[in-house]
Amino acid sequence: MSTRTLLRVRRPGRLAAEAAALVIAAAVAFPLYWMVLSAFKPAGEIQSTEARPWTLAPSLDSFRRVFEQQDFGRYFLNSLTVAGTVVIASALIAFLAATAVTRFRFRFRTTLLIMFLVAQMVPVEALTIPLFFLMRDFGQLNTLGSLILPHLAFSLPFAIWMLRGFVKAVPEALEEAAYIDGASRTRFLWQILFPLVFPGLVATSVFSFISTWNDFLFAKSFIISDTSQSTLPMALLVFFKPDENDWGGIMAASTVMTIPVLVFFVLVQRRLVSGLGGAVKD
Amino acid sequence: MTANTTAYKAPETTGAGGTPARPPRRRGSPLRRTGWTPWLYLLPALVTLGGLLVYPIYQLGLISFLEYTQAQVSGGEPTTFVGFGNYADLFGDSQFWQVLLATVVFAATCVLATLFVGCALAVLLTRVRALPRLVLMMAALGAWATPAITGSTVWVFLFDPDFGPVNKVLGLGDFSWTYGRYSAFALVLLEVLWCSFPFVMVTVYAGIRAIPTEVLEAASLDGASQWRIWRSVMAPMLRPILIVVTIQSIIWDFKVFTQIYVMTNGGGIAGQNLVLNVYAYQKAFASSQYSLGSAIGVVMLVILLAVTLVYLRLVRRQGEEL
Numbered sequence A: 001m002s003t004r005t006l007l008r009v010r011r012p013g014r015l016a017a018e019a020a021a022l023v024i025a026a027a028v029a030f031p032l033y034w035m036v037l038s039a040f041k042p043a044g045e046i047q048s049t050e051a052r053p054w055t056l057a058p059s060l061d062s063f064r065r066v067f068e069q070q071d072f073g074r075y076f077l078n079s080l081t082v083a084g085t086v087v088i089a090s091a092l093i094a095f096l097a098a099t100a101v102t103r104f105r106f107r108f109r110t111t112l113l114i115m116f117l118v119a120q121m122v123p124v125e126a127l128t129i130p131l132f133f134l135m136r137d138f139g140q141l142n143t144l145g146s147l148i149l150p151h152l153a154f155s156l157p158f159a160i161w162m163l164r165g166f167v168k169a170v171p172e173a174l175e176e177a178a179y180i181d182g183a184s185r186t187r188f189l190w191q192i193l194f195p196l197v198f199p200g201l202v203a204t205s206v207f208s209f210i211s212t213w214n215d216f217l218f219a220k221s222f223i224i225s226d227t228s229q230s231t232l233p234m235a236l237l238v239f240f241k242p243d244e245n246d247w248g249g250i251m252a253a254s255t256v257m258t259i260p261v262l263v264f265f266v267l268v269q270r271r272l273v274s275g276l277g278g279a280v281k282d
Numbered sequence B: 001m002t003a004n005t006t007a008y009k010a011p012e013t014t015g016a017g018g019t020p021a022r023p024p025r026r027r028g029s030p031l032r033r034t035g036w037t038p039w040l041y042l043l044p045a046l047v048t049l050g051g052l053l054v055y056p057i058y059q060l061g062l063i064s065f066l067e068y069t070q071a072q073v074s075g076g077e078p079t080t081f082v083g084f085g086n087y088a089d090l091f092g093d094s095q096f097w098q099v100l101l102a103t104v105v106f107a108a109t110c111v112l113a114t115l116f117v118g119c120a121l122a123v124l125l126t127r128v129r130a131l132p133r134l135v136l137m138m139a140a141l142g143a144w145a146t147p148a149i150t151g152s153t154v155w156v157f158l159f160d161p162d163f164g165p166v167n168k169v170l171g172l173g174d175f176s177w178t179y180g181r182y183s184a185f186a187l188v189l190l191e192v193l194w195c196s197f198p199f200v201m202v203t204v205y206a207g208i209r210a211i212p213t214e215v216l217e218a219a220s221l222d223g224a225s226q227w228r229i230w231r232s233v234m235a236p237m238l239r240p241i242l243i244v245v246t247i248q249s250i251i252w253d254f255k256v257f258t259q260i261y262v263m264t265n266g267g268g269i270a271g272q273n274l275v276l277n278v279y280a281y282q283k284a285f286a287s288s289q290y291s292l293g294s295a296i297g298v299v300m301l302v303i304l305l306a307v308t309l310v311y312l313r314l315v316r317r318q319g320e321e322l
Helices: A004-040 A061-068 A072-103 A109-121 A124-137 A145-169 A172-180 A185-213 A217-222 A232-237 A247-281 B037-064 B085-091 B094-126 B130-145 B148-158 B165-170 B181-210 B213-221 B226-237 B239-254 B258-263 B276-286 B290-317
Strands: none
Touching: A004 A061, A004 A247, A004 B094, A004 B130, A004 B148, A061 A072, A061 A247, A072 A109, A072 A145, A072 A185, A072 A232, A072 A247, A072 B037, A109 A145, A109 B037, A109 B290, A124 A145, A124 A217, A124 B037, A124 B276, A124 B290, A145 A185, A145 A217, A145 B037, A172 A185, A185 A247, A217 A232, A217 B276, A232 A247, A232 B148, A247 B130, A247 B148, B037 B290, B085 B094, B085 B290, B094 B130, B094 B181, B094 B226, B094 B239, B094 B276, B130 B181, B148 B181, B148 B258, B181 B239, B181 B258, B213 B226, B226 B239, B239 B290, B258 B276, B276 B290
16 A cells, blocks of 8 residues: 555545554453553452552552462472473474474475374373373473473474474575585584574474463373472462452462563564564465 | 464475475485485484374373273272273263363354454554554564463453452443353453464464555555455465464364363353363363273364364365475
8 A cells, every 4th residue: 555645545444443453452451451450459459349440559469479479489480491491492303303304305204294283283181181191100290391391292393383484494505505615414404504593493482482381281280299390370379269369469470470471472573473474475 | 382384385396286396306415315314303303292292192092992090090990991981971971062062162153253353453454554553463462472371360350240340341240250151151252362363363464464565456446345355355365374373273272271271160160161171181180080081082182183184185285385
């Protein structure tokens, strides 16, 4: 819509569209706003039946309850360890695998690709039962390993698919030139291909980070008795009480849990949108 | 979470007749002297997937054919093979059919709502200037990034009969959304829609941006309405993307777990809000009927596999090279 005439004709429509966009944005952002607001409200205002969309006396009481909760810092660290390990390990493993399926031709290549695609469809939750017994048999119940390993496995197929496009985009001429200059295959892989594919790795890691950080089911099923190995969702559930929910605590804990993901998203936002767009475009 | 956004990359080398043609092999290129190298690169991935995905699937199938309850888990009784006994129990249970129906209807509604909202907002994004676009994009990314569990708690709080603002604004008094079956499902649906439309919006928007401007300009110069442009120009050109987001939405919404579990407190009053995933979990971990839970898991796997096969057919018909 670059021509001036077009713009002029469409102006009233565009203003309406922009107003609609802003209203929708406000509605979409409202739950997050309400979460943060409620986390800062003093106890009296939260439990008041006159819910007001502002507070005149912000307080940190709810956050204090969250952080003073036994082992909260530990839960946070556990969540970070699990998500961080999965992100790094899956990026490296997926990079190798994506290179194999895009830069080499070998038997069963297509079969493998279809298997990776099918693997993405497997309902993770349905596998909780066998994974529970597997972790028990290997003595991994109540350890962070029981969360890291399954998440690694479940984030790999998608990561491989996503990286495939990025690896493919690196021209083969570059690879040949590297070999002619005497680079070994390993050297090409890590010193040339890896840095070129890095933006793709970032976009991929958003997805593995989020799915791991958000995990609730495995944390609930595999960490059954040793609470020192719990992750953040458990710290949140503490505030749900049978008689009366501590909404201030729940909202403060939710805020604390959401912020790292939001930060992560904002950091990679540009890469993410262009990563998705790039995958769509060519 | 998401999957295969790259799946619909246009074929780079498509031979005649839609069959993917391999690029010509260049002799002497180190690329082609493959040998064991690709398998070496694949090894870590294959070991991880084999041990933690393929083997558990096999185990899931196995357990679904066994009598496997608390007694067997603790070693008190030997495990016995019961063939299709668990499946017979399951299919003979009217609750299973009720849950299956609820799952399908719930997922279908979620998918339709997500696609409609996502596509409509993607088109809206193309019609506004940079600032409103950025604002809406940021709000959507915020919703997308919110963990399912915190999203669920916030939505429950927003709709809380005593302290939530929604009932105040709508004048619903102390109407409890989680008490009735349909209002509880509606509440979960809203939350699922909230956190899943951004993916559709961002992906479809990226797709629209890739359509040559002249095409859209020509359509609007010809006096086509926005709906007409979507229907006759954008949608056909975006077909590959629409297939991906549809399938992806089906897969996600079919296996919603956290939202139902947290918002309806484990499946609602008397299990009125159970979906297959939560049902399997409750059977296995709440009542220790691991074999029944596994049988439900197998049913889910089969359904999702069928969806996947349809997807693969659609993708391959477009001549995509894998």
